[in-house]
Amino acid sequence: MGKNDIHIVRTTTWSAGPGCHGGCGVLAHIKDGTLVKIEGDPEHPWNQGRLCARALAMTQYVENPKRLRHPLKRSGERGEDRWEEISWDEAFDLIEKTMKKIREDFGPESVIFSMGTGRDIGPWICMLAYAFGSPNVMFALSGNACYSPRIAALDTVQGDYCVFDAGQWSPDRYNDPTFKVPECMIVWGYNIPATCPDNLFGHWIVDLMKRGTKIIAIDPRLSWFASRARHWLQIRPGSDSALAMGFLKVIIDEALFDEGWVRTWTNASHLVRHDTGKLLRESDITAGGSPDNCVVWDQLAAGPAVWYSQSVGFKTPDVKPTLTGDFTVELADKSWVACRTAWDAFRSEVDNYPLDMVQEITGVPADEIAAAACFYGKSKPASIHWGVPIDMTPAITPLCQAIAILWAITGNLDIPGGNVFTRFAFDAVAYALPGAEGVIKLKSKELDKKRIGADRYGPFNKFIWRCQTDTALEQILTEKPYPIKALWVQACNLLGNIGLDPKRWREALKKIDFIVAVDLFHNATTQYADVVLPAATFLEKDGVRSWWVPLQSINKALIVDECRPDIEINFELARRFDPDFKWNTIYELYNDIIKPSGLTYEELQKQGWAYPPQGHPSRPYHRNEKGLLRGDKKPGFNTPTGLFELYSTLREGWGLNPLPHHEEPPFTPVSRPDLAAKYPLILSTGRRSPAYFHSEHRQIPWLRAIDPDPVVEIHPDTAAHYGIGNGEWVWVDNWLGRAQFKAKVTLVVPPWMVMATHAWWFPEKKGAEPELYGTWKYNINLLLPMGEQGEDGLGAPIKHSLCKIYKALDREVPYE
Amino acid sequence: MSKKPEYGLLIDYEYCTGCYTCQVACCQEYGWEAGMSGMQVMEIVQKLPKGKAYLNYLPFPTELCVLCAARTKKGLQPACVQHCMAGVIKWGRLTELAKELGRKPRMVLWSPR
Numbered sequence: 001m002g003k004n005d006i007h008i009v010r011t012t013t014w015s016a017g018p019g020c021h022g023g024c025g026v027l028a029h030i031k032d033g034t035l036v037k038i039e040g041d042p043e044h045p046w047n048q049g050r051l052c053a054r055a056l057a058m059t060q061y062v063e064n065p066k067r068l069r070h071p072l073k074r075s076g077e078r079g080e081d082r083w084e085e086i087s088w089d090e091a092f093d094l095i096e097k098t099m100k101k102i103r104e105d106f107g108p109e110s111v112i113f114s115m116g117t118g119r120d121i122g123p124w125i126c127m128l129a130y131a132f133g134s135p136n137v138m139f140a141l142s143g144n145a146c147y148s149p150r151i152a153a154l155d156t157v158q159g160d161y162c163v164f165d166a167g168q169w170s171p172d173r174y175n176d177p178t179f180k181v182p183e184c185m186i187v188w189g190y191n192i193p194a195t196c197p198d199n200l201f202g203h204w205i206v207d208l209m210k211r212g213t214k215i216i217a218i219d220p221r222l223s224w225f226a227s228r229a230r231h232w233l234q235i236r237p238g239s240d241s242a243l244a245m246g247f248l249k250v251i252i253d254e255a256l257f258d259e260g261w262v263r264t265w266t267n268a269s270h271l272v273r274h275d276t277g278k279l280l281r282e283s284d285i286t287a288g289g290s291p292d293n294c295v296v297w298d299q300l301a302a303g304p305a306v307w308y309s310q311s312v313g314f315k316t317p318d319v320k321p322t323l324t325g326d327f328t329v330e331l332a333d334k335s336w337v338a339c340r341t342a343w344d345a346f347r348s349e350v351d352n353y354p355l356d357m358v359q360e361i362t363g364v365p366a367d368e369i370a371a372a373a374c375f376y377g378k379s380k381p382a383s384i385h386w387g388v389p390i391d392m393t394p395a396i397t398p399l400c401q402a403i404a405i406l407w408a409i410t411g412n413l414d415i416p417g418g419n420v421f422t423r424f425a426f427d428a429v430a431y432a433l434p435g436a437e438g439v440i441k442l443k444s445k446e447l448d449k450k451r452i453g454a455d456r457y458g459p460f461n462k463f464i465w466r467c468q469t470d471t472a473l474e475q476i477l478t479e480k481p482y483p484i485k486a487l488w489v490q491a492c493n494l495l496g497n498i499g500l501d502p503k504r505w506r507e508a509l510k511k512i513d514f515i516v517a518v519d520l521f522h523n524a525t526t527q528y529a530d531v532v533l534p535a536a537t538f539l540e541k542d543g544v545r546s547w548w549v550p551l552q553s554i555n556k557a558l559i560v561d562e563c564r565p566d567i568e569i570n571f572e573l574a575r576r577f578d579p580d581f582k583w584n585t586i587y588e589l590y591n592d593i594i595k596p597s598g599l600t601y602e603e604l605q606k607q608g609w610a611y612p613p614q615g616h617p618s619r620p621y622h623r624n625e626k627g628l629l630r631g632d633k634k635p636g637f638n639t640p641t642g643l644f645e646l647y648s649t650l651r652e653g654w655g656l657n658p659l660p661h662h663e664e665p666p667f668t669p670v671s672r673p674d675l676a677a678k679y680p681l682i683l684s685t686g687r688r689s690p691a692y693f694h695s696e697h698r699q700i701p702w703l704r705a706i707d708p709d710p711v712v713e714i715h716p717d718t719a720a721h722y723g724i725g726n727g728e729w730v731w732v733d734n735w736l737g738r739a740q741f742k743a744k745v746t747l748v749v750p751p752w753m754v755m756a757t758h759a760w761w762f763p764e765k766k767g768a769e770p771e772l773y774g775t776w777k778y779n780i781n782l783l784l785p786m787g788e789q790g791e792d793g794l795g796a797p798i799k800h801s802l803c804k805i806y807k808a809l810d811r812e813v814p815y816e
Numbered sequence: 817m818s819k820k821p822e823y824g825l826l827i828d829y830e831y832c833t834g835c836y837t838c839q840v841a842c843c844q845e846y847g848w849e850a851g852m853s854g855m856q857v858m859e860i861v862q863k864l865p866k867g868k869a870y871l872n873y874l875p876f877p878t879e880l881c882v883l884c885a886a887r888t889k890k891g892l893q894p895a896c897v898q899h900c901m902a903g904v905i906k907w908g909r910l911t912e913l914a915k916e917l918g919r920k921p922r923m924v925l926w927s928p929r
Contacts, residue, residue: 037844040899051899053840193833193901203901206831210903222861224833227871690835701850702843706836706857747861747869 006031009557010041010608014545015119015566016491016520017061017537018054019693021199022119023047025608026055028539028557035062035539035558044609045171046550047201053690057702061537062560066521066699066763068534069561078510078528079769088562091531096576098514099132102485103577108133109450110485112472114140116492117694120543120554122431123440124570125490126465127589130442131574131581135451136484138467140498143789143796145391147198151434152463152794153400157645158408159638160629161435162419164383166204169420169549169619171611174211178621180417181208184379186216187225188403189240189799190387194688197388199547205385214379216372218243220684221713221755222748231372234750237684238393238800239362242662244402246358247373248350251410256377258411262323265624265636266408267643268343269321270294270307271329278652280329280339282306287332294641294649295329296321297341304329312634312642342647346405349659361662361670377410381417388686389799394788395663396795397459401648402660408644414621421629423618425551425610426597430544434463439592443580450482457793458654468793470786476508486514489525490566491535496524496775497695497759500784500798501736503776518569521699524775527767534563541565544590544601549618550609551597656792666788667801675802679734681718682753683803685780695759710760710778712741714805715751719743722805729808732756734801737782740808754805756780821927823883825897826913827875828904830922834859834873838896838905845884845895854881855896875905877926883907 006029014022025044029037038058042049071091076082086094102110113129115121118139129137139148151161164185170176185208192202209215209228217229218240226232235243251257262268271280271294282289285304298305299320304327307314323343328336355366362369376382384407390399412418424430429438442448452475453468454460460468476484487509492498499505502524509515509528517529526532540563543554567586575581583589590601597610604610612619617628624644627633636642640649652658669676691697691706698704712732714724724730726745731738732754741756749755760778765771776782788797838855842848860872875896884894888907892898897905906913910927917925 042898049898050901050903051837051841052901053836056837056840056844056899059844193835203833203835206833206902210831222869222871224871224873227869228830690837702840702848705850706839747863748871 006036009555011539011555011557012545012552012609013055014538014543014554015121016535017058017539018052019696020052020054020196022538022545023199023201023552024051024055026051030557033558035059045173046168050203052196053703053706054693054697057697057700058537058539060700060702062539062558064521064699067560067563068520068522068532069563070534071562072532074530079772081527081766081768083532088564091533092572092576095516095531095573099486100577102514103132106483106485107450108447109136110483111488112136112138112467112476112484113488113490114138114492114494115490116140116498117146118431119491120431120545121491121566122433123438124567125488127440128488128570128574128577130440131578133443133447133577135442135448136467136472137465138469138472140469140492140494141796142470142500142786142798143391143394143396143794144464144466144469145396145794145796145798146388147391148434148464148466149391149396149794150386150400152459153397154404155435155463156397156459156650157401157404157639157648158413160421160423162407162413163198163200163422163548164205164385165417165420165620166208168204169611171550174207178416180381181211182213182379182381182383182417184216184376184382185213186218186376186382186384187229188218188384188386189389190225190385191223191688192385192387193224194690195693214375216376220750220753221687231368231375233364233368233372236361236363237389237682237753238665238668238797239662240390240393241395241399241402241660242353242358242361243364243369244399244406245350245353245660245662246355246362246369247376247406248402248660249353249355249358250370250373251377251406252347252350254374254377256374257409259323261411262343262409263321265644266646267294267641267649268341268346268646269296269323270342270641270647271297271304271327271339272342272345272647274338274340279342279647279649280337284331284337285329289332292640297325297327298322307641309641312630312636346646346659349661353662376406381415382410382412383407383417383419391795392686392798393665393800394790394795394797395665396790397651397792398657398660398663405646405660413644414623416621420620421623422548424546425549425618426546426594426612426616427618428546428551428594428596430593431547433547434459439589453793458650458656459792459794462650468789470789470796471793473504473508473786476511477504484512486516487512488516489529490518492525493523493695493759494525495528496761496773496779500781500796501786502779502781503737504786518566520563521763522767523695524761524772527769527772533569535569536560536563536565541567542586542605543567544593544604546594550611551594551599551604552609553601553605555605654792665797665800667797669802672802675735679802679804681803681805683732683734683756683783683801684753684799685756685784686758686798687713687755689757692759695761698761699763709742710740710757711744712757712805713744713746713749713755715749716745716747717751718754719745722807724805724807730805731808732780732783732803732805734783734803736785739780739782740777754803822909823888823907824910824913824925824927825877825883826906826908826916826923826925828906828920828923829872829874831902831904832873832875833902835901837899837901838875841895841899842880845887846880848880852880854878874924877928879929881928883928
């Protein structure tokens with residue numbers, strides 16, 4: 001009995017299972033082909049033996065009675081929950097035949113391939129779409145407002161993404177002699193220990209705190225970090241950019257920035273024309289000069305000098321650019337133009353944010369802002385880490401730019417314990433995130449021209465290889481400029497989770513002729529599919545993970561019935577769609593992806609994980625100095641000027657404000673006092689639960705016991721005002737719709753805001769319409785709009801809307 | 817009368833983030849049905865003067881906790897101790913843990929039934 005029959009498979013979490021962005025090393029105990037236990041791998045540098053509740057509940061997940069186990073074909077009307085089991089061959093044949101016909105009649109772009117938060121599905125859904133010939137891969141959230149906008153914004157101003165340093169680039173972690181513990185860390189809108197988003201292990205921050213890091217928490221809620229922070233700034237949702245500008249004002253006024261760094265590594269000295277407000281270019285001052293090159297005022301020569309963007313330097317090394325001042329420069333046509341430096345333009349923008357005004361906008365007392373900003377500015381090293389609320393506002397890019405300038409000008413970029421550039425380990429790109437290109441590509445640039453939104457939004461032509469989601473929804477409904485005929489939905493619950501204004505998404509689904517859903521469980525969205533394919537958990541697949549570090553393999557531990565890994569489903573269809581498909585097996589593909597590491601997939605599986613060596617571009621530190629960031633190996637950054645851009649040349653080119661600034665979001669008491677009169681509470685959504693990853697895990701008994709009901713957090717004074725008791729059911733209501741929640745009366749929220757949990761549905765309720773697992777009654781997205789994306793197509797007002805609340809006397813009202 | 821407890825758990829609740837790992841680790845180890853566990857995480861929101869409040873989580877060992885005797889005999893840590901994401905639970909002899917209790921604020925020492 002027992003032990004001798006159990007074998008242990010060492011593998012890596014990612015995707016279905018814990019649901020998170022993974023990275024934890026686990027030991028799966030397998031007996032007779034079934035999972036009997038899962039434990040954290042004590043030898044794995046990432047989690048060091050620790051493991052979260054969701055991963056520890058895998059035995060209830062893998063063999064869950066509600067799991068999809070066979071391919072299904074719809075036998076009733078959409079939304080009737082009537083299905084017929086079919087074989088994989090039948091399913092593949094049906095999909096191949098139907099989609100090829102659509103491709104023939106309407107072109108490959110008429111099929112959208114939609115994913116949720118993606119995880120290891122990202123590369124494989126791209127592989128399938130591109131093999132089919134469609135550029136339309138969609139991350140289905142309004143404003144693509146999760147992670148991509150932050151990455152794109154940092155690519156815009158500093159050329160590479162960065163994250164806080166917890167020694168994760170070294171297997172020795174905190175003991176690595178090159179690592180330093182940050183003295184201060186700003187945790188900006190982040191309850192990271194709850195779900196480990198963004199490819200980081202949330203409790204690394206707790207590890208750092210135990211080693212001495214002090215926290216500045218920026219959060220409207222009394223989060224765990226807020227309770228333990230040296231400074232807690234209780235911000236009004238949607239005013240983050242004003243706060244960031246206030247921080248910059250303090251840092252500059254108190255001279256807490258590193259002027260040498262600003263002079264050497266930023267475009268602060270580049271001249272900006274007074275007449276156009278745009279950067280002065282070489283082409284302005286010299287006939288035949290390049291529009292890519294900028295101009296500085298050289299102190300030594302007392303005249304203009306050209307900054308050659310391509311060679312990341314001046315023609316001669318003795319140019320001494322002036323950081324501040326007004327200068328008149330002769331143009332090529334012999335006229336004269338008055339200019340100032342980008343630093344002065346930036347400073348004058350920052351001066352628009354005196355702290356009393358920032359207090360007015362954010363609700364945070366000016367003295368607290370000053371104290372926190374000084375503490376950050378004086379701490380060496382210091383880091384900032386931000387959560388998804390940063391993406392969830394329309395003016396996301398100027399906000400990211402402001403925060404990026406904070407870590408840059410305080411000298412905290414790519415230093416030990418600071419904000420450190422992060423790349424795919426060994427530059428092995430599996431996951432086609434913004435800015436990264438891997439082995440999975442569209443066959444031609446020509447095919448990409450039809451990508452939805454790419455003609456309208458700058459970042460979508462530069463970093464983001466997805467549809468702009470709000471534009472895609474419009475296009476499905478209007479069929480303009482071309483109709484969408486089929487939808488491939490993979491691990492993406494459009495109606496019950498990621499789709500805002502889900503009733504409009506339902507209209508959209510009804511318009512589409514053919515829908516295939518790939519998932520592990522039936523949900524609101526699979527009910528609208530014509531074919532449903534059963535996917536696998538991470539324990540049931542071989543895979544590869546390279547964002548960010550280490551490079552890891554996912555190793556198959558078991559098989560469940562007819563369930564198949566996403567990669568294998570997509571691989572089979574990709575081969576059928578594309579006669580020139582490059583790979584014969586998934587292992588050939590994996591070998592191609594990890595080629596830059598020098599390892600074969602077999603070797604990687606054997607060793608489990610691999611860290612890039614010292615000196616590799618995907619390993620810190622000081623890479624801008626060492627010439628490790630740019631393809632041409634020149635010191636500098638991967639931006640159009642080769643510099644950290646305080647003043648964004650890309651934004652200028654896209655016709656957008658090139659400087660950081662605050663824009664009031666569309667539905668706040670400030671921007672819409674008329675709505676606030678009727679809907680007096682700020683509605684925020686999406687606080688994380690450690691038991692769930694978005695809409696997942698509601699059917700896992702151990703996890704459901706932790707967080708059994710959809711709750712809305714209400715401050716005791718507010719609850720008393722509306723006559724609501726703790727545990728009573730209430731409606732949260734606004735001009736778009738209403739949804740029902742159980743009141744959690746708690747001091748963790750301020751009196752002026754309620755926090756409604758997101759992605760609620762009930763797997764135990766009826767799947768057929770009109771109930772649809774409770775989607776139309778408990779989904780907070782019924783109150784959130786589509787079509788309010790930022791002017792660069794990124795960001796959406798998800799964390800800050802308005803609502804009223806009242807007691808639900810009619811808990812069992814018929815479904816609307 | 818039962819004999820005096822020899823082993824216990826030292827819980828550094830200052831760093832407990834309320835991740836519920838301990839609770840589910842115990843469920844897995846013993847196959848408890850949902851709602852039962854040797855650990856229950858409690859959320860405590862304490863009102864403070866001047867409109868302030870403090871948020872604590874406390875992993876509380878329940879009637880079902882047997883200190884994973886089968887695991888510790890094999891040289892393993894109890895399931896909750898090994899997996900705790902914040903590393904705040906320590907298993908050991910009560911006499912040793914009692915000494916540690918004085919070294920840092922915001923900790924509790926627990927002995928089993």
